[in-house]
Amino acid sequence: MFNPSEVTVPAGVPAVPAQRSASPVAGRPVDDEGGPVRWQRRLRSLVVLSDVTTVLGATGLAVLAGWTGIYEAKRAQLVCGAIAAALLLIAMPLARAWDGRILGVGSTEFKRLGRAVVGAAVALALGGLILLVASVRIWVFFLVPLIGCLVALGRFGIRKWLHRQRGRGRAMLSVLAVGDERAVADMIRRTRRDPHFGWRIDGACTPTGRGLDGAASIEDVPVVGDLDSVGPAVLGQGYRVVSVCQAPGWGPKRLHRLAWELEGTETELAVAPGLMEIAGPRMHIAPVDGLPLLRLSEPRFTGVARVLKTVVDRTAAVLLLLLAAPLFLAVAVAVKLDGGPVFFRQERVGTNGRTFHMVKFRSMVVDAEAKLAELRAGNEAAGPLFKMARDPRITKVGAVLRRYSLDELPQLLNVLGGSMSLVGPRPPLPAEVATYEDVARRRLLVRPGMTGLWQVSGRSNLSWEESVRLDLRYVENWSMALDLTILWKTLGAVLRSRGAY
Known part of the structure; x- marks a missing residue:
């Protein structure tokens, strides 16, 4: 039987931190109080x-x-x-x-x-x-x-x-992230953005045994060793999950060896695909002489699935317009009393590059577009987006509407007309599309939506690259189940007014 006490920890692997004492049983995960995970x-x-x-x-x-x-x-x-x-x-x-x-x-x-x-x-x-x-x-x-x-x-x-x-940071699985420095940093940021998943990265192993630029940590997570230190680190510190991101030189044999080392330790091995963020109905497993291959089918935005999505969109839009009619009227009166027109219409780019006029309740002063140029220096968003947490053009009524996304309600008329969907990528401005690279243009393969993955993953707090990545993930993995999940999460994001400004 393999005896963990005989393992010699390579140089560069620090001693077990005081707050994470080893479990009484070698290799068993420990909680924050030092006892077995219960x-x-x-x-x-x-x-x-x-x-x-x-x-x-x-x-x-x-x-x-x-x-x-x-x-x-x-x-x-x-x-x-x-x-x-x-x-x-x-x-x-x-x-x-x-x-x-x-x-x-x-x-x-x-x-x-x-x-x-x-x-x-x-x-x-x-x-x-x-x-x-x-x-x-x-x-x-x-x-x-x-x-x-x-x-x-x-x-x-x-x-x-x-x-x-x-x-509150409780009931989390302690994770050891394994891979190159940038992949580990990306994994740390993702898990912190989604604490509900239950992962807390407490340590990292990188090819050099150090972080970026030789630092001792990555995103405040200590680097506990190099890629050869994974097994001893798990046995010594009781991580609950080993997450392999992109580890240079790690092939099937190395992963198999690590999986064998983790047997009997109650530690789970998670391996990121690394190549493509594609899952769901497009992913199929086909064995070739015992070798499992992932086959990716072409994304389809036509046929029965598209008809079903259209029927659901328009039916839901009618029902929501009827249910929200009193609120619709109250918001319209409030905006009108604030001065100026009730609605704001703006040209946006939809499916396959076709333009349409998106309708919103007006949340800014009447000459907001004219004042944009003088505010460019204060832009807080990356890429072609313009965002300011304290945009002086937003009216008092508009600030309340934006906080709870009430200014988006008239977009139900766009959904009813077929230019938008309930769920989809953010509808971009023509000026934004003019700057798109080929990758970002894939967002235009589907109808833009009132809500989407980026809205339920941070909204205005996301960078341009992250919003593009999330929109592309939606395009590549669309399904009705994904739409329903996003709609449910949107309700929580709106009620908490998370990332909205």
Whole structure:
């Protein structure tokens, strides 16, 4: 058996920091207090308890609510309820909906939960069909899906609690980032922008064992060694994840060797693709003589998917305009009382370079465009964008509208007309497009949106390069599931007025 105590730590690997004492069991991850990591197990236990309690409680209430009629009907309701609860509780672990690695992050948790609910409903339907039990229909088509929604709601509440903890720096996985200095720095910045993911990079290993320009740290994260120090660093300091970014000279054999070293340590290995930020429906795995190859299909913006997106966009735009009509009217009155026209129309560039006039509530003084030239020196944005945190052209009413993105409401008319979508890249100005390189022009392959990845990832706080990267990621990986995720996150970003000015 491999004995971690026999590992000789290479020169240049510092001693374990005082705040991260080694675990009593070599190689086991430690939390901030020095003991074994427990929050993941507690989170899983909490999710399982919530699921079981919800299923049993909701099933019991459903049986009581439907307990009417003769004795046989009562017994049928009781039997259907008991079988439905049993199938749901069996399907969840079978669908790996209780896998601790997917709890609290991403959409996989809810996808697996959905598969479990569907599987339980199908099994119940087949049983009812075979036994000719008519009362099973209400369970298959209504009660089981309803119970599934209640379970998902419980999980959502647990996730929001977890995100609040992570926002305070708790319940985080300690990560060792491995790769060249710039790739490690990029990974550190990404994890800090998205604390809800649950990664906290506490150390780094680089080719030189140093940071940029020979520094001892990267983005205030200490460099604990070179690329040969990864294994000893994990065994000595108990990192929970080793994230390999872009490590020069690291091929499959080196990664396999590292994976073998990490076996039995409860430390997870995460490898960034490094070449392309493409995932989702465009990525396929095809083995060639046992070698798994990632095949990337061409992005498609036509056909059934585009028709579905158009139908959803325009239907949602009509409903939102009807629901927001009182707010629409109130904002229009406030802007009018502030002086000048209610709406501001500006030429923007849409799909394939076609121009259109985007409509917004006016949030600036009437001659704002004329005053732009004299404010150029105070531009706080990179690239062709112009942004000022305290733009003197913004009116008092406009400041409130911008803080909560109410000035964007009239863009629903653009969505209804087909020049914009609910979700998509930011609609650029013609002057911006004139400066685009070929890469940035790929943003024009899809309809611009009222919201997008850049809006839910920092909004005005993002640099030009980051906003382009996020827009391109959307273009390359578009799906209806991604649109729904962005719309949900937009609600939170707007309510918190994060990065808006």
